[in-house]
Amino acid sequence: MPRVRPGRIIAWTLLFIGGVIMVTPLLFMLSTSLKDASQVYDLRIIPAAPTFDNYIEILSDGRFTRWFVNSMIVAIIVTLSNVFFDSLVGYTLAKFRFRGRYIVFVAILSTLMIPTEMLVLPWYLMASQFGWLDSYWGIMFPGMMTAFGTFLMKQFFEGIPNDFLEAARIDGLNEFAIWWKIAMPLVTPALSALAIFTFLGNWTAFFWPLIVTTSAELYTLPVGLSSFAVEQSIQWEKIMTGASIATLPTLIIFLFLQRYIVRGVMLAGLKG
Amino acid sequence: MSVVAHREATTGGFWSRTSLGQKQLIWAWGFLAVPLLFYVVIRFWPTFQAFYLSVTDWTITKPAEFVGLENYKRLFADPLFWQVFRNTFVYLILGTPISLMISFIVAYYLDRVRFMHTFIRALYFLPFLTTAAAMAWVWRWFYQPVPIGVINDVLAGFGIPQQPFLRSTTQALPAVLAPAVWAGLGFQIIIFLAGLRAIPVTYYEAARIDGLSEGAILRKITLPLLKPTLVFLVVFSSIGFLRIFDQVYNINTNDPGGPLNSTKPLVLMIYQTAFSSYEMGYAAAQTVVLFLILLVISLVQLRLMRDR
Amino acid sequence: MRFRHLIASVALGVATLAASGARAVEIEYWQYVFDTRVKAMNQLIAKFQEANPDIKVKQTTFPYADYQTKVAASILAGQGPDVVQLFYGWTDNFIAGKMIRPLRAEAFPAADIERDFFPIVSAMKRGNDYYGLPTAVRSLALFYNKKAFKDAGLDPNNPPKTLEELIAAAEKTTKRDGSGNITSAGMTLDMTGQDHQWWREVLIRQFGGTPYTENDTKVTYNDEAGLKALTFYTDLQKKHKVGQAGFMDEGQAAFRAGLAAMTIDGTFRLGSFGTIKSFEWGVTELPANAQGVRSNYASYFANAITTKAEGEKLAAAEKFLAYVSSPEAMNIWMEVVGELPARRTAALTPENIAHPIYGPFLKGLEYAHTTLFKDELAQRQVAIDMVNRVLIGNEEPKASLAKAAEAEQAILDRAKR
The missing domain is CATH 1.10.3720.10 (MetI-like)
Known part of the structure; x- marks a missing residue:
């Protein structure tokens, strides 16, 4: 039996304190969202008289539910699209031998070097010409496929023995069925990693949705929250409630799927 | 055409083997068609356009005109x-x-x-x-x-x-x-x-x-x-x-x-x-x-x- | 033959449908999101539609921050509003972008406008044409916390009348903790709010200068008066220590929380301050200088007709614009939003002038100035940076003022091209 050394205890304690510090902003956010305007300046973490009034007020006005739904729609569709297309392309590049394969791969990979910010103005121009401004499609179209996802999936498909196929x-x-029914189930960990990353990225995305959406009905949660916070003229309890509403869903999902999410992040990080 | 097709063409019946290779080829490009269109329209074309726009005086209200550097x-x-x-x-x-x-x-x-x-x-x-x-x-x-x-x-x-x-x-x-x-x-x-x-x-x-x-x-x-x-x-x-x-x-x-x-x-x-x-x-x-x-x-x- | 009949009758049916659909003209109205403004506009639209059953008005709103961009992008994409609300300072941008059209003189004669409206409406005039009309105008006033005044031993019914009294009252009402940090400000300092207007159109004039000449295209505040005005403002924090920029994030937030005794703000803040329950507040005219000179800054959002409106939509848009700038609409707007009517007769009723809240704002309107901004955001930024250089960067006010004048002149020159 190895004895617990004092160094270990100190390390553990420091790690624990660090961890608590990490979640302090989240705790303050939650606690303030449960306070009314008169308690906001009382900086205790546990509210003296917790109330859900802020949540009731904000959620009953309907906009947050709308933004929540918008974010869900956008994040889910983009995630499905990435899971489908990125793996289809990754599979094709990994398992088919044909002239031009390498060029296609390099071409797709090269788009990783181009920052979104550079494409935003042409996208904006494109969206305004095609009437995509202020629509779900307008928010989604730039992210329907990503080179990162394609690369990730290619790496994983390369690990599948050809004999199976x-x-x-x-x-x-037929080839589509082989991909869909045989190959895809063999890379589910990678697919879940891709799905987690794409969903999270789109759920928290701010820059492009801020540019492309016009009317409040089409805002995603981050954009909606930002405009809501400005409009509240610095009523912190309201802003913190909005921030909690925007943040809690992913945190709750995490509590249930912690194992898969952490594994997904590890997979994506190592292979990517 | 492809490596696979060549290798297999030498081992079996010419027509059927080649057509499998060609089928493979059609499948591959079929899978890639939509994604390639996406990458060309949503990634490559905007990239060139960004370079082009950077040498124009485009404003929201005014069409782009070439202004050099x-x-x-x-x-x-x-x-x-x-x-x-x-x-x-x-x-x-x-x-x-x-x-x-x-x-x-x-x-x-x-x-x-x-x-x-x-x-x-x-x-x-x-x-x-x-x-x-x-x-x-x-x-x-x-x-x-x-x-x-x-x-x-x-x-x-x-x-x-x-x-x-x-x-x-x-x-x-x-x-x-x-x-x-x-x-x-x-x-x-x-x-x-x-x-x-x-x-x-x-x-x-x-x-x-x-x-x-x-x-x-x-x-x-x-x-x-x-x-x-x-x-x-x-x-x-x-x-x-x-x-x-x-x-x-x-x-x-x-x-x-x-x-x-x-x-x-x-x-x-x-x-x-x-x-x-x-x-x-x-x-x-x-x-x-x-x-x-x-x-x-x-x-x-x-x-x-x-x-x- | 029968088949042909069938086709003919279908075609006729479609035509009738289309015609009946077209009978109710639908026009779109855009403004930025602000709870009370949206409510007021909904009431106006309801009344207008009642009187004009053949016209339907659809209201769309956006947050203020992106409003201009969104309007510009939509109109150019051939979508967007028929009647649009715009800040008077954006007029040049909107005209240059061919987004709004001049009002037809037959429908809106210039002579009538100039007779009935407050003179600041002239900021919507280019050449002989008016490009829009406001429903309401806004001016500035000094809000003060009566409870804070009482607690500091001041008379809550005798707010400061001059700049000197302002400083004296601010000094009495400021509270500090043991380390000298302000815990409750006497006066808010917030250039990102209305203070830049106060400095530009009020303080500079009160110290004997003029902010601009040549239709506000030439900066003239880089002089003794401008310097005195800037020093007066920054001294509130640096010398008198009665306020602190960034205290409670925004000046209005500090006032609403009861942690600032005085703040300068506009009519549009009445709704928000109206919800304050923890203390009583009052409004008074902006303080005069030692010689009794007063000034104010007035502004407004005007409603204009876009280039998109054509034919019967144009006619409908004109009707709608005429209604929203009618005295009836102005009174509804004042009740709901708290902004002052843009027509003299509707505004200057004895009842309004005697009103404890509207009164000071209305008096301010009589001697108010309006800055003809070329790029409101950029010009505001110049003023913000000017004060920040003094307050944060500890730069000499004189040097900071010179830099601001230069930067603002560059903005004005760029807009001219």
Whole structure:
């Protein structure tokens, strides 16, 4: 039995304190959202008289629910699109041998070097010419596929033995079915990693939705929150409630799926 | 056509074998058709267009006209650009080493902790899942002067004079950077943990048998073997800090990038040029400069990290 | 033959449908989001539609920060409003972008406008054409916390009348903690709010200068008067220590929280301050200088007709514009939003002038000035930076003022091209 050394205890304690400091902003945000205007300047973490009035007021006005739904729609559709197309392209580049394969791969990979900010103005121009400003499609179109996802999926598909696929081919499955029914189930960890990253990225995205959306009905949560906060003329309890509403969903999902999310992040980080 | 087709063509019936290869080819390009169209229209074409726009005087209200390098000349003569350029690099130079240092130390010790490991890891990871635009408001509130500012209240409790934070040209940038570092730590810690796990235990055992100290093991085994992880994190987080926007925009909505432009990064300048002043051509030139900066930084870092 | 009949009748049916659909003209109205403004506009639209059953008005709103960009982008994309609300200071931008059209003189004769409206409406005039009309105008006044006055031993019914009295009252009402930090300000300092207007159109004039000449295209505040005005303002924090820029984040937030005794703000803040329950507040005219000279800054959002409105939509848009700038609409607007009627007769009723809240604002309107901004945001930024250089950067006011004058002149010159 190894004895617990004092160094270990100190390290553990420091790590624990650090961890608590890390979540302090979140705790303050939550606690302030449960205070009314008269308690805001009382900086205790546990509210003296907790109240859900802020939540009731903000949620009953309907905008936050709308923004929440918008964010969900956008993040889910973009995630599905990435899971489908990135893996389809990754699979094709990993498992098919044809002339031009390498060029396609390099071309797609090269887009990683181009910052979104550079494309934003042409996208804006494109969106205004095609009437995509202020629409779900306008928010979503730039992110429907990503080079990062394609690269990630290619890495994972390369790890699948060709025999599996050959066997399916002999069984008479067509290529699409081979990909969808045989190859895809073999890379589910990678798919979940891709899905987690894409969802999180789109859920928290601010820059492009801020530019492309016009009317409050189409805001995503981050953009809505930002405009809401400005409009509240610095009523901190209201702003913190809005921030909590924007932040809590991902935190709650995390509590349930912690294992998968952490594993997904590790996978994406290592292979990516 | 393809390698497979050639190899198989020699072994079996000519027609049927070739047609399988051709079928494969059709399938492959069929799979790629929509994605390729996407990449051409949504990625490549806009890239060229950005370069083109940067040499025009396009504004929202006026069609684009070719003006040569006018935008670039104006940009390099603009003192604001150089200030913004400096700020952008300060975000990078402070942000990357600080966040990597903290996350490595946490990961290094967390890796050895068993008691409540998952819980502590979760504490560090949670901020990564937050929305930067939302958390900027929380931090904005933290930085207020007394009587409402949380940090200044704590400082006052220790008898430390109140700090201006966002109302100071020297403290504002680190104050804006802090939430970005804070939110990124969780990700970096997880990646470091994965990197540490990937180092075979036998290496450590061998080192201990050789009587190496913990410090020597860290220097001679852990760090060198972590290099791929480190390269990834350095490049990844550098790009993140060079593109900082959400926090800056939200933490000071009345004077974005202020006070006196001391926190303004390049992306915010681009946003303001394009969407407050409508000078799209000028903004496009700024995006090209951002692209070049990112390109050079990534290449230099990859080079440096590989050589060492 | 039968088939042909069928087609003919279908075609006829479609035509009738289309015609009946077209009978109710729908026009779109845009303004920025502000709770009471949206409510007031909804009431106006309801009344207008009642009187004009053949016209439907659809209201769309956006947050203020992105408003201009969104309007510009939409109109140029061929979408967007038929009638649009715009800040008078954006007029040049909107005309240059061919977004709004001049009002037809037959429908809106210039002579009538000049007879009925407050003179600041002339900021909507280019050449002989008016490009829009306001429903309401806004001016500045000094809000003060009566409770804070009482607590400091001041008469809550005798607010400061001069700049000197302002400083004296601010000094009495300021509270500090043991380390000298302000815990409750006497006077708010917030250049990002209305203080830049106060400095530009009020303080400079009170110290004997003029902010601009040549239709506000030439900066003339880089002189003794401008310097005195700037020093007066920055001394509130540096010398008298009665306020602190950034205290409670925004000046209005400090006042509403009861942590500032006085703040300068506009009519549009009445709604927000109206919800204050913890103390009583009052409004008074902006303080005069030692010689009794007063000034004020007035501004307004005007409603204009866009270039998108054509044919019957144009006719409908004109009707709607005429209604929202009618005395009836102005009274509804004042009740709901708290902004002052833009027509003299509607505004200057004895009842309004005697009103404890509207009165001071209305008096201010009589001697108010309006800055013809070329780029409101950029010019505001110049003033913000000028004060920040003094307060944060500890720069000499003189040097900071010179830099501001130069920067603002550059903005004005760029806009001329």
